Structures are given as C-alpha cells and as structure tokens.
Amino acid sequence: MFEYAPAPESRSVVDIADSYGLFIDGDFASPKDGSVFKTVNPATEEVLAEVASAGTEDVDRAVAAARRAFTGWSALPGAERAKYLFRIARIIQERSRELAVLESLDNGKPIKESRDVDLPLVAAHFFYYAGWADKLAYAGFGPDPRPIGVAGQVIPWNFPLLMLAWKIAPALATGNTVVLKPAETTPLSALFFADVCRQAELPPGVVNIVTGAGDTGAYLVAHPGVDKVAFTGSTEVGREIARTVAGTGKRLTLELGGKAANIVFDDAPIDQAVEGIVNGIFFNQGHVCCAGSRLLVQESIAEELLTSLKRRMTTLRVGDPLDKNTDIGAINSAAQLARITELSEIGGAEGAERWSPACQLPERGFWFAPTIFTGVTQAHRIAREEIFGPVLSVLTFRTPAEAVEKANNTPYGLSAGVWTEKGSRILAIADKLRAGVVWANTFNKFDPASPFGGYKESGYGREGGRHGLEAYLA
Known part of the structure; x- marks a missing residue:
C-alpha cells in the first residue's frame, strides 16, 4: 500500500x-x-x-x-x-x-x-x-x-x-x-x-x-x-x-440559500450515486447554495447505500487547502464554523444519529469533519435550515410520490438531484420538483450556457x- x-x-x-x-x-x-x-x-x-x-x-x-x-x-x-x-x-x-x-x-x-x-x-x-x-x-x-x-x-x-x-x-x-x-x-x-x-x-x-x-x-x-x-x-x-x-x-x-434534495431511487447505480452524494455535499466544504444537503434514499437500498457512503467518506482527506491531495479544506470563517457546529449539535440533541469518519483535524484554523446524520425527520432543524457546511441529513422514502413531497417540503427551491436508471422517471420527477436546477445522475455541474437560479x-x-x-x- x-x-x-x-x-x-x-x-x-x-x-x-x-x-x-x-x-x-x-x-x-x-x-x-x-x-x-x-x-x-x-x-x-x-x-x-x-x-x-x-x-x-x-x-x-x-x-x-x-x-x-x-x-x-x-x-x-x-x-x-x-x-x-x-x-x-x-x-x-x-x-x-x-x-x-x-x-x-x-x-x-x-x-x-x-x-x-x-x-x-x-x-x-x-x-x-x-x-x-x-x-x-x-x-x-x-x-x-x-x-x-x-x-x-x-x-x-x-x-x-x-x-x-x-x-x-x-x-x-x-x-x-x-x-x-x-x-x-x-x-x-x-x-x-x-x-x-x-x-x-x-x-x-x-x-x-x-x-x-x-x-x-x-x-x-x-x-x-x-x-x-x-x-x-x-x-x-x-x-x-x-x-x-x-x-x-x-x-x-x-x-x-438552498436546501437541495438529492433523491436516490432503488434502481440507481450505487457507486455512481455515492460519488454524486459526496460531490453534492462535501465539495467546497458544503459552502454551496445548491449543495445536496438532504439525501432522500429509497428505503429498500438505504442500508446498502449508507454502508457504501461511509466507506467512501473514510477516504476523504481533510487538511491543507494547498495540498493537491486534499478533498476537504478549511471552513471559511470562525463565524461560519460556529454556525455549523451549533446546528450539528442541535441535530444530535433532536435525536438524529451523527457519524463522521476518523480524521485528525489541524490544530490551527477553522475545521469541521465531514458529517452525516441518519434517523432524520422533516421536523429536524438540520433538515429545514441551511447549514452551509459539510453536513448531510439522510431521510428515506418508499414511493416516488413521497420522494417528491419530501423534496418539495422546504421554503427553498434552488436545486435538486435525481438518481435512477429510468429516463422516464428522471423526466417525471424533475417535472414535479420545485427547483431551479435539477441534475440527473450527476450533481454540481455548471456550464456558462446554462441558466442558474431558484424559486x-x-x-x-x-x-x-x-x-x-x-x-x-x-
């Protein structure tokens, strides 16, 4: 090795x-x-x-x-x-x-x-x-x-x-x-x-x-x-x-702001979806208006996907932003770190289960380990409020209708992601999502020729x- x-x-x-x-x-x-x-x-x-x-x-x-x-x-x-x-x-x-x-x-x-x-x-x-x-x-x-x-x-x-x-x-x-x-x-x-x-x-x-x-x-x-x-x-x-x-x-x-839903259906390619989830919430330390901060995963594959996601998160390298190997850099300011920390503590206090991979954070500077919360409900503040940090809330759904309802249950409407092998499902779900940008089997893709904005x-x-x-x- x-x-x-x-x-x-x-x-x-x-x-x-x-x-x-x-x-x-x-x-x-x-x-x-x-x-x-x-x-x-x-x-x-x-x-x-x-x-x-x-x-x-x-x-x-x-x-x-x-x-x-x-x-x-x-x-x-x-x-x-x-x-x-x-x-x-x-x-x-x-x-x-x-x-x-x-x-x-x-x-x-x-x-x-x-x-x-x-x-x-x-x-x-x-x-x-x-x-x-x-x-x-x-x-x-x-x-x-x-x-x-x-x-x-x-x-x-x-x-x-x-x-x-x-x-x-x-x-x-x-x-x-x-x-x-x-x-x-x-x-x-x-x-x-x-x-x-x-x-x-x-x-x-x-x-x-x-x-x-x-x-x-x-x-x-x-x-x-x-x-x-x-x-x-x-x-x-x-x-x-x-x-x-x-x-x-x-x-x-x-x-x-945004509180984007990243929706993974049971026919989605798991490894590809995991890469999209990681990119959606840990890119730029989660300091992204359109970050996929709410993961909605179909119940039947939730356990398999979370196992794969946690395994992938253990490979993320947190540290010096100027190191070309670094995946997650520093939080932009002390004030932003305090907000991320506060909302994460509230998530735990409200009953969600918190998990982060073992990683050594530098002693100086503003740092926060990549974090996921499972057992999250729509009522949790971490599922409603924009954290603007490397924190993912995981919710489950059983039917496409439930996925759409949960995805749209937010005051925001900037972006969303849909993961499935069925083209017809992508089009049907995207049409129902109240979001300015809907990515299909990818996330955080931008192009100067493509308009961006929210509802x-x-x-x-x-x-x-x-x-x-x-x-x-x-």
Whole structure:
C-alpha cells in the first residue's frame, strides 16, 4: 500500500501585498471616509493582507466613476466590448495558477477545486458572454436591447471569483458598468481581478471594486445612482435588499440559500450515486447554495447505500487547502464554523444519529469533519435550515410520490438531484420538483450556457446562459 505524501502547491506563485486600497476609476485609491480590516487564511488564521473598507463617500466615488464610464462603454459596438471580454478571459487563463492559489489561501477551499473547477469556469463565463456582446439583437429581447446603466453587485465568500464572473461578464457584454463589493472575508481575488482589468486595458470606471463589510454593501444597494442590483448570498440579507429597492425602480436579481434534495431511487447505480452524494455535499466544504444537503434514499437500498457512503467518506482527506491531495479544506470563517457546529449539535440533541469518519483535524484554523446524520425527520432543524457546511441529513422514502413531497417540503427551491436508471422517471420527477436546477445522475455541474437560479426563498432571476443577459437589458 502506498504511503501518503503531501503534494503542496507553492505559495510563491502569487504576490500578496501588505495592504490594498479600493479600485475606483481604473486606479487603486485609499478610502476617503472608510477604515481598514484584515483578511485571514482560514486554514492557519494567518493575516494575509490589510484591506480598505469603503465608506459612503468611497461608494459615491465608485458609482460616479461607473456613471461617467457608462456613456462611452455603452456606445461601443458590441464587437468592441467583446474584445475586452475575450482579453480578460485569456488573461485569467494565463494567470490561473496565481488566482487558484490566491483563492485557496483566502477562502480555504482545496487547490484542486479552485484550479480544476473555479478558474476554468471563470474564464469560460467571460469567453461565453464575449460571444454574446455583438449578438444581443438576436437574443430574443427585442431588436435593439439597451443596457440599464450602473450595476451594483454584491457577491458571497464561497466562490469569490466565480461569483464575480457570473455578475461582471454579462453586465459588461450588455454595455453596463459595474460597482462590485466582494465578501469581507474573501476580497483578494476581486482585487486581483482589478489588476486583470488594468492589464486588459479596460476603460477606467467600467469596473470598480469597493471592499468592506455589510454596511458597504447596504449603501451600494441603496445608492440612488445604481440602476440594477445583483446579489448572491443569504436569504435573510436578500429580504433586506428587496425591501431596500422596493419602489425605487431598480432592477433586482437575487440568488439566495438552498436546501437541495438529492433523491436516490432503488434502481440507481450505487457507486455512481455515492460519488454524486459526496460531490453534492462535501465539495467546497458544503459552502454551496445548491449543495445536496438532504439525501432522500429509497428505503429498500438505504442500508446498502449508507454502508457504501461511509466507506467512501473514510477516504476523504481533510487538511491543507494547498495540498493537491486534499478533498476537504478549511471552513471559511470562525463565524461560519460556529454556525455549523451549533446546528450539528442541535441535530444530535433532536435525536438524529451523527457519524463522521476518523480524521485528525489541524490544530490551527477553522475545521469541521465531514458529517452525516441518519434517523432524520422533516421536523429536524438540520433538515429545514441551511447549514452551509459539510453536513448531510439522510431521510428515506418508499414511493416516488413521497420522494417528491419530501423534496418539495422546504421554503427553498434552488436545486435538486435525481438518481435512477429510468429516463422516464428522471423526466417525471424533475417535472414535479420545485427547483431551479435539477441534475440527473450527476450533481454540481455548471456550464456558462446554462441558466442558474431558484424559486421561493432561493430568490429570483437567472444567471448564466441567454437568460443571464435579460437582467442587464432594459
């Protein structure tokens, strides 16, 4: 048997500055009325950099810069805007190793995920929307669709660079300008992207990046100079944003929380389903809005599937995100770790049976072992509330009708998975599931050409695909 040998990716491929300013009108600037905060490596709790926190005057400057730039940017022919997007996509590809290491350092996700999943998708989104920039008249939104204006975009910490691409690429392709606020715990890849914009010679003011906490985002969302708001994050904050923009005439898209059901029928290929279950809940430490956090397994195969799942979980390697062998990295922050821990303890207290494989967690940093709960009912909080961590709740069902009823018994509706060998069953079940995305015999598959978004408390509007253009066109 082979002994385990670490295969660490070098930190030296990326230069992290001691401090970062705000990216406004094509240049980095110190905050006028803001302060600074520190961003840390969640795997070690080491301070990575000091970052400017934008105050109201700083957001005013960023919105004003975007407004000035809008006149020239929106007047460019689509083919000219496409050249900038293609250039950005190629630079991202060229610098993907730097970006992947930076993302894993600041976020805590395994390097193999940031390298093999996030970065290829980031570049692909810019390539994809570059292709749309000169074809908007044929997108089905009228013969002469127009950009809306200045887009205020607020993104989360779970996929910092990918969420940036989902927001910025369609906005620029359609002729809008952007003020983006990254999450407070993961600002570095957005600030790196600012340098990509300069390298691509994007006109000043087309993309502006203001870092800070929730107050910065709240002021950006409420700013009278912002015409369109796009937010990805928690349902709670999404509600606040909806209240803020109500009656203002601003366009709004929200991509919020989820509690996805991953449904395994008795004719499903067990080994394939187990891989999909592991990918669905343990990918990115479960920090995924569409994570398959509720496993619904047909009663007759529950025991066999759980045995196989537990065996597979014993092979998962938890540890250094920069080690290419790592499967599960660090939890993004102390606050998120506290929430995962609290809800897991509640799950045990409510009578569900908890199981984790034996694994040694590092002494420093924020870590949580991959966990499954069996004996879970619909009434358990772990089956109703979004944990946003590597915690799986297992429920059983007997009939397809019961599976659908349990899957839909949630305030969320972002995604779902169906595992069966019968094509007719896939279509029949998918048609009844109230979820924006339904994966069949796979999970967590994304493509720039495919729209993504939810129902109910998972938000409204779509990102990706032709549908993703609509939110940025008047």
